[in-house]
Amino acid sequence: KNQVEQSPQSLIILEGKNCTLQCNYTVSPFSNLRWYKQDTGRGPVSLTIMTFSENTKSNGRYTATLDADTKQSSLHITASQLSDSASYICVVSGTGGFKTIFGAGTRLFVKA
Amino acid sequence: DAEITQSPRHKITETGRQVTLACHQTWNHNNMFWYRQDLGHGLRLIHYSYGVQDTNKGEVSDGYSVSRSNTEDLPLTLESAASSQTSVYFCASSERRDQLRSYNEQFFGPGTRLTVL
Helix, strand or coil, X not given: CCCEEEECCEEEEEXXXXXXXXXXXXXXXXXXXXXXXXXXXXXXXXXXEEECCCCEEEECCEEEEEECCXXXXXXXXXXXXXXXXXXXXXXXXXXXXXXXXXXXXXXEEEEC | CCCEEEECCEEXXXXXXXXXXXXEECCCCCEEEEEEECCCCCCEEEEXXXXXXXXXXXXXXXXXXXXXXXXXXXXXXEXXXXXXXXXXXXXXXXXXXXXXXXXXXXXXXXXXXXXXX
């Protein structure tokens, strides 16, 4: 069964600190993995995308890594800001027709 | 600027009523999607369309229908609303279908919060 599992479910950190969010998946055959940021009351917005041949991708203070062998990805946030408070959703797509699975997300709270 | 909009943003209805949620995009995207988002679950696909007159069922399509009469709009209809359909509904669009890969980024609308009493 194709699944995407994210951990932790929620996380509280102090402003300025770093954090890492995890995503494990079983989608096969694999095509690509995206990380989305979803602010409260808004739709998700794409942060990064990685295909099987890429193992790291950065977008400002956000750095995503991918290990296609172990089927794991992480999203590292550097020097967190209050505006980073949001849900972060891992989305994995397979090949051969529309097969896109959304993780349940990690809810990040950044405190001053 | 191109955008994707949903209306209404909030809706309260009664069990058994028919409800239609609107989605309109000005990206000129071929692909459009409807998802529902519930606590503890990832976004789950209800229906999707790869172009005018094309519609396909997603993983949670029971009780929902869509129609695609033009490129810009994909309305979602709940034929007889049930309390289990209380959720936040997101519409999304993406550029074009690739049979082998799903690279194309989906752009999401702001969501519609639907409550069925």
